[in-house]
Amino acid sequence: MKKVYHTPQTEVAFAEVTSMLAESLPISDDTVDGGEALTKEEKSWDIWGDE
Secondary structure, three states: OOOOOOOOOOOOOOOOOOOOOOOOOOOOOOOOOOHOOOOOOOOOOOOOOOO
């Protein structure tokens, strides 16, 4: 069987965003109580269980 070498090909595509995709929460020097911390509220989709 004859071995044939195929030259790899690369295609370059450029993309630009048209608007902000994500934004960070503002940083504050104020302290907060642990009960006010941001967490996920609904636990019905917990994929890890009780591990």
